[in-house]
Amino acid sequence: MNADNDPTCSLLLQCISLALARSGPVSSSAPLLVCLASALLTEIFPLRHLYTKVRDFSHRNSARLGHDEVKKHLESVLFKEAGAITSVFCNQYISVDVESEGVVENLVWDYSQDIYLGHRQVVLMLRGKENELVGDMGKIAESAFLMVVLFALTVTKHKFNSKSTQETQWDVSVRILVSFSCLEYFRRILLPEYMDTIRGVIVSVQQNESACVSFVESMPSYMGYPAITPFEGMASGVAALVQNLPAGSPAIxxxxxxxxxxxxxxxxxxxxxxxxxxxxxxxxxxxxxxxxxxxxxxxxxxxxxxxxxxxxxxxxxxxxxxxxxxxxxxxxxxxxxxxxxxxxxxxx
Structure with missing residues (x-):
């Protein structure tokens, strides 16, 4: 379901997600899971849409218009219910078919990489001119990071406690580590869920040489350092990853x-x-x-x-x-x- 250019679809996704967040347990359904994924990635954490809009506004010297939209979203009921909607999303995930699981996993991992690229571009464009706007978009990104962490932990527990093949576990582990690398910039607190997920997937990655190589080759570039990425955030993220790797690991x-x-x-x-x-x-x-x-x-x-x-x-x-x-x-x-x-x- 794509709500980017369809106001009716956008409103429907918002209503469904809010209704589920405020109701009791609901039977799992693959279409419902995909709807929740779309709602989270396009309506509740609409960073890709905002990045595009801000870039357009900046070219027309009217970034203030983009800031008004970001402020309005931060104050919305939908954004304030992000935690409850994420919880429903994770509960739906563990009870659907494997194909649907893979669909929403890819949506979330791809979203993480898009945010890494989009946020860096917007910061470079607006830094020193619209710092308040950058800060407000960062607040949305921080919440999106928490959503990805909670979902990744759910995926880890589900995949590693089920009958998933080793190849599937290796692939999921690499995608999670890469997603965390993309969003590490937005981590402001030490999250037990974050560390638990890393410990779980590292065990899988370190057991397979090709998985290690895949992770290393897929890590996002920090060639712009120290222009955007804060040293303390990057250092803590790298340390959190490598301290769980075995001695002599290719990633280290x-x-x-x-x-x-x-x-x-x-x-x-x-x-x-x-x-x-x-x-x-x-x-x-x-x-x-x-x-x-x-x-x-x-x-x-x-x-x-x-x-x-x-x-x-x-x-x-x-x-x-x-x-x-x-x-x-x-x-x-x-x-x-x-x-x-x-x-x-x-x-x-």
């Missing part, structure tokens, strides 16, 4: 390798600047320090055998940067706040 190696590469690039960029420019690049220096903190946190969680790989990476990076370091010795000596590649190598 991937995170460490990416951080080493990113840190080396940032340090190299800083060292290549002249003295005056270097003094004005405190932001990049802070980014280096934060990446180093996260890198050291990850290393503390990894089996000692991985250190040989890291030392080899550090040695290689040190040799490649010798020429640059000669030219900036005076600069780096005067700038105690700057993070040098030599210090990075030494601490590794």
């Amino acid at each position: 190696f991937y995170c460490i390798h990416s951080l080493v590469e990113k840190g080396s690039t940032l340090c190299g960029d800083i060292f290549a600047q002249e003295v005056d420019l270097l003094r004005n690049r405190q932001g990049d220096s802070d980014a280096c320090k934060k990446i180093l903190e996260l890198l050291l946190c990850l290393i503390s969680l990894v089996d000692i055998q991985s250190l040989s790989y890291l030392c080899a990476q550090a040695t290689s990076g040190s040799a490649a940067s010798k020429g640059v370091q000669k030219e900036v010795n005076m600069t780096s000596a005067r700038s105690t706040d700057s993070l040098s590649l030599t210090r990075l190598n030494a601490r590794l």
